[in-house]
Amino acid sequence: MPNPFNPSVLKWHEPTSTLSIAVPQPFGYEPNIGYLSRSTNECLFAVDNSSIYKLLPLGDNLALIAVNSEDDLVLHVRIVHYSGTSLTSEVREDIARYVWEWFDLETDLAPFYAMEDPILRQVTEAFRGLRLMGIPDLFEAMSWGIIGQQINLAFAYTLKRRLVETFGTSLEWGGQTYWAFPTPERIAALTPEDLTLLQFTGKKAEYLLGVAKLMTQGELSKKGLLATGDFAAMEQELLRIRGIGPWTANYVLMRCLRNPAAFPLADVGLHNALKHVLGLDAKPSLAQIRQLAEGWQGWEAYATFYLWRVLY
DNA sequence: GCCCAGGGTTATA
């Protein structure tokens, strides 16, 4: 059974503005930290002393939050700083909802762990409690997908950092600078040269500006996509967008729109992970991968995410 | 210097 977000059961503690979320089991904080720590070049959150710090844009205001868990039963969310005049219940709810989506607390992992597939068995045992960490913001998810097309992950992180630190929003706190992803408005106002200057290819610059413009013109939104009903329709909508192919569409379905069956089949990371866990000499063919994935039906996104952890 | 990287579009058959 899924665990829908329910603001009425949220428990806030004063005066430190801390929220305790009883997380659905199984949940493992450590494997999630492991995923979030995979790049030392990440710019959109920081892991420090086993707490995750993240800057959230909420309307015109910013909230810096710290998340941690000591027992894998309760997730603590502390509002470190809020730029607005008062922490209304609406703001608190937005923050709680973001964390809920970010950690994919809606999903019940039990059926996934019950899948009888030899490959899944390996990775679910190795990363028990890992949840498919999301990218709740659609523009960020699509941008990160586009940035990651056909380049190695290290360079992708570098490009993202340049984009964020040039056009994003920041907050100084406790001697640290925290960054939030640029808004579509900011990116839509750029020229392709603004991005090629940061070593984006001409294509990536064009795609990013295109997506930003669709969003600022109201022709593309997370709410609008989710309202189309089924995931197949959402995928078709995404595929109509220039620069969004099958891999990126499924990446966005997986990390943002939360289709557990989204499957970025062309993902090189997935290919290399399968090569590794199966002890192959070469990367498996697409036909082989389709065959292997027959045992993952309904959970392809989670299978892919867990397999990524084998390599990085 | 070479192959590779969390692909997509366009041209061609």
Added chain:
DNA sequence: TATAACCATGGG
């Protein structure tokens, strides 16, 4: 519908 060529850039 299916396959090939081209794209452009840094990492290792």
